[in-house]
Amino acid sequence: MSQLSAPHVQPIPLRNLAWWALAVPVLLLVAYLVTFDQGAISQAGDYLHELMHDGRHLLGVPCH
Amino acid sequence: MIRPLFVRGLLAGIIAGLAAGVFAYFAGEPHIDSAIALEEAAAHTHAEVPLVSRSGQVGGLFLATALYGLAVGGLFGLAFALVRGRIGPRSGSVLSITLAAAGFVAVVLVPFVKYPANPPAVGDPATIGSRTSLYLVAVAIGLLAMAAAAVAHRIFEVNGEPVRWLATGLGFLVPVTAAWVFLPVVSEVPEGFPADLLWDFRVSSLGTQVVLWGVLGVSYAYLWHRSERVAGAPQGVPA
Ligand SMILES: [Zn+2]
Numbered sequence: 237m238s239q240l241s242a243p244h245v246q247p248i249p250l251r252n253l254a255w256w257a258l259a260v261p262v263l264l265l266v267a268y269l270v271t272f273d274q275g276a277i278s279q280a281g282d283y284l285h286e287l288m289h290d291g292r293h294l295l296g297v298p299c300h
Numbered sequence: 301m302i303r304p305l306f307v308r309g310l311l312a313g314i315i316a317g318l319a320a321g322v323f324a325y326f327a328g329e330p331h332i333d334s335a336i337a338l339e340e341a342a343a344h345t346h347a348e349v350p351l352v353s354r355s356g357q358v359g360g361l362f363l364a365t366a367l368y369g370l371a372v373g374g375l376f377g378l379a380f381a382l383v384r385g386r387i388g389p390r391s392g393s394v395l396s397i398t399l400a401a402a403g404f405v406a407v408v409l410v411p412f413v414k415y416p417a418n419p420p421a422v423g424d425p426a427t428i429g430s431r432t433s434l435y436l437v438a439v440a441i442g443l444l445a446m447a448a449a450a451v452a453h454r455i456f457e458v459n460g461e462p463v464r465w466l467a468t469g470l471g472f473l474v475p476v477t478a479a480w481v482f483l484p485v486v487s488e489v490p491e492g493f494p495a496d497l498l499w500d501f502r503v504s505s506l507g508t509q510v511v512l513w514g515v516l517g518v519s520y521a522y523l524w525h526r527s528e529r530v531a532g533a534p535q536g537v538p539a
Contacts, residue, residue: 244390245384245385245390246385247384247385247386248301248302248381248382248384248385252301252302253302253378253381253382256302256306256378256381257378259306259374259378260375260378263370263371263374263375264371264375266367266368266370266371267367267368267371267372269367270364270367270368270371271368272432282351283351283352286351286352286357286360287352287356287357287360287363287364288357288360288361288363288364288367289352289357289360290324290328290329290332290357290358290360290361290364291321291324291360291361291362291363291364291365291368292364293328293332293417293418293419293420293501293505294324294328294332294361294365294417294504294505294508295364295365295368295417295505295508295509295512296408296411296412296416296417296505296506296508296509297417297432297435298415298418298423298428298431298432298435299418299420299423299428300420300423300425300428
């Protein structure tokens with residue numbers, strides 16, 4: 237690429253990013269399991285909820 | 301072209317989550333223990349056997365912050381791929397730090413000012429549903445306000461720096477202050493709960509998030525810088 241003197245950054249085209257948008261719900265699900273899940277999705281009952289209890293409080297998420 | 305940006309985000313996110321866990325362990329756990337002691341003293345009865353022991357919960361702290369960091373880091377990597385070349389600093393490292401600072405303000409600081417973190421024993425279990433919804437609304441407003449600021453920053457590019465920064469600031473502050481004023485107040489601190497414990501807990505909670513986003517921005521910048529050096533040429537190659 238002949239951009240040695242002027243490093244003008246080429247944005248990544250949106251259509252290339254569209255596929256990666258599929259990762260967003262997966263990542264949000266992980267965040268959800270940590271912060272809000274009470275067994276409804278994980279089917280682990282309150283176990284995950286209780287296990288990650290202190291993290292939830294210290295990350296500033298409403299807990300109980 | 302996008303995959304390394306994403307993978308670096310996941311990696312930086314786990315590092316950030318573990319660092320936040322270490323901070324939370326030393327700065328926050330003592331306050332959680334004090335709050336739980338108060339809670340149990342108030343309840344008198346503790347016949348119920350806990351599902352997870354206290355030491356298990358302390359280990360779970362690191363699992364929670366690492367997973368949360370992983371998720372935030374992945375989203376951060378994709379946001380970086382979206383933003384780069386469109387808005388913000390040209391240097392990838394500077395962009396990384398800027399994006400982390402913006403993310404912290406939008407996702408943590410905006411909700412925290414209205415709905416600060418609470419230790420155990422603070423908060424009415426009956427209202428957890430509405431409090432959770434309000435918290436998520438505050439996060440969404442923080443993100444939308446940050447996006448509005450970014451759009452304004454770009455639209456007013458040609459109007460000179462003072463106008464441009466004024467528009468950027470207003471784009472952020474108008475929706476955020478409106479939300480702070482108009483969202484319902486939550487006030488559920490029990491009578492007699494020690495004010496200094498509440499304050500110390502909240503500071504440690506905010507500190508945990510500062511560490512998480514700070515380490516995320518810095519380690520992503522480092523990984524970017526390293527890959528750039530390895531490549532040995534300026535990037536910006538179309539994907
Ligand atoms: Zn709790």
